[in-house]
Amino acid sequence: MTVMAPFIIGIIGGTTIIAGGTYLLEKIAEYIEQNNQTKSI
16 A cells, blocks of 8 residues: 555645646636737727
């Protein structure tokens, strides 16, 4: 069990980082779209 623990933590950490990264990218994309809309007006 002690050997598997770092591996499991790595998987959980990796998926969390990926999920957080995609979430940030979506937020950044929304922010850019809003800025572009206000500029075009």
